[in-house]
Amino acid sequence: MSGALRSFDGVKRMNxxxxxxxxxxxxxxxxxxxxxxxxxxxxxxxxxxTNFAQGSIGTLNAYVAGYLFMTFGWSIxxxxxxxxxxxxxxxxxxDVFVIRxxxxxxxxxxxxxxxxxxxxxxxxxxxxxGVDTYQLSRFFTTGAYTVAGATLRHNTxxxxxxxxxLMSAIFWFIQYTKWGLAIRVTASDETTSRLMGVPTKxxxxxxxxxxxxxxxxxxxxxxxxxxxxxxxMVDVQVNAFFAGVLGGFQTFYGAVIGAYIIAFARNxxxxxxxxxxxxxxxxxxxxxxxxxxxxxxxxxxxxxxx
Amino acid sequence: xNSPKKPILELNKVTMRFGGLVAVDxxxxxxxxxxxxxxxxxxxxxxxxxxxxxxxxxxDYEGDIRFYTEAGDSxxxxxxxxxxxxxxxxxxxxxxxxxxxxxxILDNVLIGAHYKFETGVFRHIFKTKKARDEEQVWKARAEExxxxxxxxHLKHFYVAGQPYGILKKIEIARAMMMNPRLIILDxxxxxxxxxxxxxxEKLVYRIRDEYNISILLIEHDMGFVMNICDRVCAIxxxxxxxxxxxxxxxxHPEVKEAYLGSEA
Amino acid sequence: MKKCMECMKTRWNRFxxxxxxxxxxxxxxxxxxxxxxxxGPYFGIIPVSTAMFGALITVMIWxxxxxGINLLLGYGGLISLATAGFMGVGALGVGIFMTEYGWPFxxxxxxxxLISGALGLLIGIFSLKVSGIYLAIGTLFVxxxxxxxxxxxPIFGGERINIGEITFLGRFTIDRNLPFQDFATGxxxxxxxxxxxxxxxxxxxxxxxxxxxxxxxTGRAFMAMSRSENAAQSMGISIIKYRLIAFIVATMLATLGxxxxxxxxxxxxxxAWTLILSLMIIGAVVVGGLKSIFGTFLGAVIIHLVPxxxxxxxFGDVRSLFTxxxxxxVILFYPRGVVFVVTDLKKxxxxxxxxxxxxxxxxxxxxx
Ligand SMILES: Nc1ncnc2c1ncn2[C@@H]1O[C@H](COP(=O)(O)OP(=O)(O)OP(=O)(O)O)[C@@H](O)[C@H]1O
Ligand SMILES: [Mg+2]
Numbered sequence: 058m059s060g061a062l063r064s065f066d067g068v069k070r071m072n073x074x075x076x077x078x079x080x081x082x083x084x085x086x087x088x089x090x091x092x093x094x095x096x097x098x099x100x101x102x103x104x105x106x107t108n109f110a111q112g113s114i115g116t117l118n119a120y121v122a123g124y125l126f127m128t129f130g131w132s133i134x135x136x137x138x139x140x141x142x143x144x145x146x147x148x149x150x151x152d153v154f155v156i157r158x159x160x161x162x163x164x165x166x167x168x169x170x171x172x173x174x175x176x177x178x179x180x181x182x183x184x185x186x187g188v189d190t191y192q193l194s195r196f197f198t199t200g201a202y203t204v205a206g207a208t209l210r211h212n213t214x215x216x217x218x219x220x221x222x223l224m225s226a227i228f229w230f231i232q233y234t235k236w237g238l239a240i241r242v243t244a245s246d247e248t249t250s251r252l253m254g255v256p257t258k259x260x261x262x263x264x265x266x267x268x269x270x271x272x273x274x275x276x277x278x279x280x281x282x283x284x285x286x287x288x289x290m291v292d293v294q295v296n297a298f299f300a301g302v303l304g305g306f307q308t309f310y311g312a313v314i315g316a317y318i319i320a321f322a323r324n325x326x327x328x329x330x331x332x333x334x335x336x337x338x339x340x341x342x343x344x345x346x347x348x349x350x351x352x353x354x355x356x357x358x359x360x361x362x363x
Numbered sequence: 364x365n366s367p368k369k370p371i372l373e374l375n376k377v378t379m380r381f382g383g384l385v386a387v388d389x390x391x392x393x394x395x396x397x398x399x400x401x402x403x404x405x406x407x408x409x410x411x412x413x414x415x416x417x418x419x420x421x422x423d424y425e426g427d428i429r430f431y432t433e434a435g436d437s438x439x440x441x442x443x444x445x446x447x448x449x450x451x452x453x454x455x456x457x458x459x460x461x462x463x464x465x466x467x468i469l470d471n472v473l474i475g476a477h478y479k480f481e482t483g484v485f486r487h488i489f490k491t492k493k494a495r496d497e498e499q500v501w502k503a504r505a506e507e508x509x510x511x512x513x514x515x516h517l518k519h520f521y522v523a524g525q526p527y528g529i530l531k532k533i534e535i536a537r538a539m540m541m542n543p544r545l546i547i548l549d550x551x552x553x554x555x556x557x558x559x560x561x562x563x564e565k566l567v568y569r570i571r572d573e574y575n576i577s578i579l580l581i582e583h584d585m586g587f588v589m590n591i592c593d594r595v596c597a598i599x600x601x602x603x604x605x606x607x608x609x610x611x612x613x614x615h616p617e618v619k620e621a622y623l624g625s626e627a
Numbered sequence: 628m629k630k631c632m633e634c635m636k637t638r639w640n641r642f643x644x645x646x647x648x649x650x651x652x653x654x655x656x657x658x659x660x661x662x663x664x665x666x667g668p669y670f671g672i673i674p675v676s677t678a679m680f681g682a683l684i685t686v687m688i689w690x691x692x693x694x695g696i697n698l699l700l701g702y703g704g705l706i707s708l709a710t711a712g713f714m715g716v717g718a719l720g721v722g723i724f725m726t727e728y729g730w731p732f733x734x735x736x737x738x739x740x741l742i743s744g745a746l747g748l749l750i751g752i753f754s755l756k757v758s759g760i761y762l763a764i765g766t767l768f769v770x771x772x773x774x775x776x777x778x779x780x781p782i783f784g785g786e787r788i789n790i791g792e793i794t795f796l797g798r799f800t801i802d803r804n805l806p807f808q809d810f811a812t813g814x815x816x817x818x819x820x821x822x823x824x825x826x827x828x829x830x831x832x833x834x835x836x837x838x839x840x841x842x843x844x845t846g847r848a849f850m851a852m853s854r855s856e857n858a859a860q861s862m863g864i865s866i867i868k869y870r871l872i873a874f875i876v877a878t879m880l881a882t883l884g885x886x887x888x889x890x891x892x893x894x895x896x897x898x899a900w901t902l903i904l905s906l907m908i909i910g911a912v913v914v915g916g917l918k919s920i921f922g923t924f925l926g927a928v929i930i931h932l933v934p935x936x937x938x939x940x941x942f943g944d945v946r947s948l949f950t951x952x953x954x955x956x957v958i959l960f961y962p963r964g965v966v967f968v969v970t971d972l973k974k975x976x977x978x979x980x981x982x983x984x985x986x987x988x989x990x991x992x993x994x995x
Contacts, residue, residue, distance in 0.1 A: 168706065
C-alpha cells in the first residue's frame with residue numbers, strides 16, 4: 058500500500074467532513090500531548106532539567122490502572138483515581154531519591170539521569186506486572202455527535218474539556234496563588250528563593266508529583282487506542298517534548314499551544330499528504346523551525362555572561 | 364618612554380548598553396606600545412565590559428576600537444570576529460578564572476597556542492610527522508613559559524585543586540603562548556597573597572621587557588596598580604574621569620571622590 | 628631466583644616505557660588479547676564460550692559507537708540521542724547498497740560513512756543554534772526521523788534486509804552461517820572467527836583514532852570548547868568548527884558500529900534502532916568512564932555482557948533495570964566512571980601504605 062501515491066490520486070478530498078475528522082482526532086491527541094508537555098515544562102521550571110521520563114512515569118502508573126481494571130474489574134473512574142494516587146507517590150519518590158541528590162550535577166548529566174529513569178522503568182515493569190499487556194477503556198465508552206458527517210465522541214469532548222480545565226487551573230494556580238508564586242521564583246533562581254524563605258524543596262517535590270499525575274492522565278487517555286505496554290507512551294513522550302521546544306520551555310501556555318499544533322500537523326499530513334512520510338515531514342519542519350527560532354515560538358534568548 | 368609613542372589600542376567614544384543600563388559611556392583612551400596601563404574604577408564601573416568590547420565578546424557597542432599592527436596599520440576590531448582577535452596579537456585573561464579543570468597545566472597552556480597550529484584534525488588522526496613535530500615545538504615553548512612563570516614543576520598536574528595564585532599564573536601563561544603584542548589582564552592580583560602580588564609585579568614587568576608585550580590591566584589593588592602602571596585610566600559609571608600617571612591619578616580630585624573616596 | 632625477579636622487573640619497566648612512548652601499542656596488545664579470546668569456542672583451553680563470543684561481538688560494536696559518544700559527551704560536552712539511528716544508517720545503508728545496487732562491500736561501507744558524515748555535519752550546524760538542554764531534544768528528533776524512515780519507507784522492506792555472504796576485497800567470501808565446528812568431521816570452521824577478527828581490528832583502529840584525536844590540539848580544543856567557551860574563543864578556537872568535527876566523527880563512528888553489525892550478522896534489521904539502544908550506548912560511556920577509551924569498552928562489557936551472561940540466568944532479563952540504575956548511581960556517586968576504580972584504589976593503597984610507614988617510623992623514633 059503506497060500512501061504517497063494515494064494522495065496524488067486525489068481520493069482524499071479537502072472537504073469539510075474529512076477536515077473535521079482530522080480536527081477532532083487532533084483535539085484528542087493534542088490534549089494528550091499538552092498534558093504531558095505541561096508536566097515537562099513544570100519540571101523544567103523547578104528542577105532545571107528536561108524530564109525524559111515523563112512518558113515512562115505515565116506508563117508505569119497506567120500499568121497500575123490496567124492491572125486494577127483487568128484483575129478486579131473496577132470502574133475506569135476508580136481505577137483512574139487510584140493510578141493518580143500512585144502517580145503522586147511516584148513523582149515524590151523520584152524527586153527525593155534521584156533528582157534532589159542530583160542538585161549539583163551538571164545539566165547534561167542531569168538529563169542523562171532522567172534518560173536513565175526511562176530504562177529503569179521500562180526494565181522494572183515486567184518484574185512488577187509480568188509480560189502481559191493490559192487494556193483500558195475510555196471514560197465514556199459510548200455516545201457521539203455527528204458534525205457534518207464526522208463523528209465526535211463524547212469521550213473526546215470530555216477529554217478536551219478536562220484537559221482545558223486542568224490547564225486553566227494550573228495557569229491560574231501558578232499566576233495567582235502563593236504557591237504559584239513560589240514555583241515561579243524557584244524557577245528563576247533557586248538559591249535566592251531558598252534564602253528568601255521559599256520552601257523550594259517542597260515546591261520541587263510537588264512539581265514532580267503534579268507532573269507525574271499529568272503524565273499518567275495523558276497515558277490513561279491514550280491507552281484505549283491501543284494497549285498498555287512498556288513502550289506505548291514513547292510516541293507521546295517524544296511529541297510532548299517537541300511541543301515543549303516548539304512553544305518554548307519558558308512559558309506554560311507555549312507548550313500547550315505547541316502540543317495542539319503538532320497533533321494537528323501530524324494528523325493533517327498523515328491524512329492528506331502521506332502516511333509514510335508524515336512524521337518525517339512534520340519533525341523535519343520543526344527542526345528547521347527550531348534552527349531559525351532556537352527558543353521556540355514564545356521563548357527568549359538568555360543573556361551571555363563573560 | 365620618551366621615544367615617539369606608537370599607539371597599539373585605541374578606544375574612541377565607545378558606548379555599550381545593556382537594555383537601559385549604560386555600562387560604558389562614551390569612553391576614549393589609548394594604550395601605547397610597551398606600556399603598562401591600568402584601568403580602574405569602583406565595582407560595576409564597566410571595566411570588564413570595556414575588555415569584552417575590545418575582544419569582541421560584545422560587538423554591538425557604539426564608537427570604535429582600533430588595534431595597530433606591527434607595521435602600524437590600524438584595524439577596526441569590530442570587523443573581526445571574537446576568534447579572530449587572538450591571531451591579531453591580542454590575548455586576555457578572565458576575571459572569573461576560565462581554565463579547563465580536568466586537563467593538565469601543560470595542556471591548558473598549550474590551548475593558548477591553538478591558532479598557531481597548522482595541522483588539522485586529519486593530520487592529528489593519523490599522527491603524521493608534521494603533527495608530532497608541531498606538538499613538540501609548542502610543548503617546548505609551553506615549558507619555557509611555565510618556567511618563566513615559576514610553575515614548571517607542576518606542569519603534569521591537573522588544574523583542579525590548584526591554589527588561586529597558581530590558577531592566575533596559568534591563565535597568564537596561556538595568554539603568553541600565542542606571542543601576543545598586547546595582553547589584557549582582568550584583575551590578575553585579585554585573591555593573591557602579598558607575597559604572590561609582589562611576585563606578579565615582577566613578572567608583569569618582565570613580560571613587558573623580555574617579551575615586548577604591552578599590557579592593559581584591571582585591578583582593584585591600588586598598591587599594585589600604582590606600583591607597576593605607566594599610566595592609569597579611571598572610570599566611573601562607564602564614564603571617563605581621567606587618565607594620567609599613577610601619582611597624578613591618585614591626587615586627582617574627581618578620582619578621589621569617585622573611587623578612593625568611595626573606599627574611604 | 629632473586630636475580631630473575633630483578634630482570635623481570637627491569638623488563639617490565641622497559642615495556643611500560645615503550646607503551647608510554649607509543650600509546651597506540653596498548654590498544655594493539657588489547658586487540659591481540661581479544662583475538663585470542665575469540666578462539667575460545669574452537670579450543671577448549673581458553674574459557675570462552677560461544678555465548679561469550681557472541682556477547683563480545685556486541686560489546687565491540689557498542690564500543691565503537693560509544694567511543695563517538697565519548698568524544699562528543701566526555702570531551703565536547705555535547706549530547707546526541709541519535710546514536711541508534713546512525714547505527715541503523717550504517718547497517719541498513721550497507722544492506723541497501725549491496726542488495727539493491729549490487730555494490731561491493733567496501734564501496735557500500737564508504738558511501739554509507741560519507742552519507743552519515745554529511746548528516747553529522749547537518750546536526751553540527753543545528754547544534755550551533757540549539758545548544759544546551761535543547762540539543763538533546765533536537766537530536767531526539769533526528770533519531771525519531773531516522774527510525775520512522777527505517778520502519779515506514781518501503782525500500783527497507785519490512786523487518787530486515789538480508790545481506791548474505793559478504794565478499795571482502797573482492798576475494799574473501801565469508802559465510803557466517805557455518806557453525807563453529809563441522810558436525811560430521813568435528814573440524815573447526817573459522818568463518819565466524821574471521822568476522823570476529825575484522826571487528827576486533829576495526830575496534831582497535833577506532834580506539835587509536837580516538838586516542839590520537841583527544842591527545843592532539845583538536846582534543847584540547849574540544850575540552851576548551853566544552854569547559855570554557857569564552858576562553859576557547861579568545862584563544863582563537865572556533866566553536867563552530869570543533870562542534871562540527873565532534874558531530875561528524877561521532878555520527879561516523881556510530882555508523883561504523885552499524886556497519887560492523889552488518890559485517891557480523893550479515894543482515895540489517897529495521898526496528899532495532901530505538902531510543903533505548905541510544906541510551907544503552909550513552910550508559911556504556913557514563914558507567915565505564917567519560918574521557919576514557921578503555922573505560923568505554925569496560926562500560927560496554929558492564930552494560931551488555933555482564934547482564935546477558937551472568938545476571939540473566941539468575942534474575943531474568945534485568946538488562947534495562949541494571950543499566951538504568953547503574954547510570955543514575957554512577958552519575959550521582961562516582962561521576963568519573965567505573966574505570967577509575969583501579970586508579971582510586973591504587974591511590975587509597977598508596978595513602979594507606981604511607982600512613983602505615985609513617986606509623987612504623989614514628990614507632991622507630993619513639994624507640995630510639
Ligand atoms: N552581560 C550583561 N548583561 C547585562 N548587564 C551587564 C552585563 N555585563 C555587565 N553588566 C552590567 O554592566 C555594569 C558593568 O559591569 P562590569 O562587569 O563591566 O563591571 P566591572 O567594572 O568589571 O566591575 P567589577 O570590578 O565588579 O568586576 C554592571 O552594572 C553590570 O551589572
Ligand atoms: Mg569586572
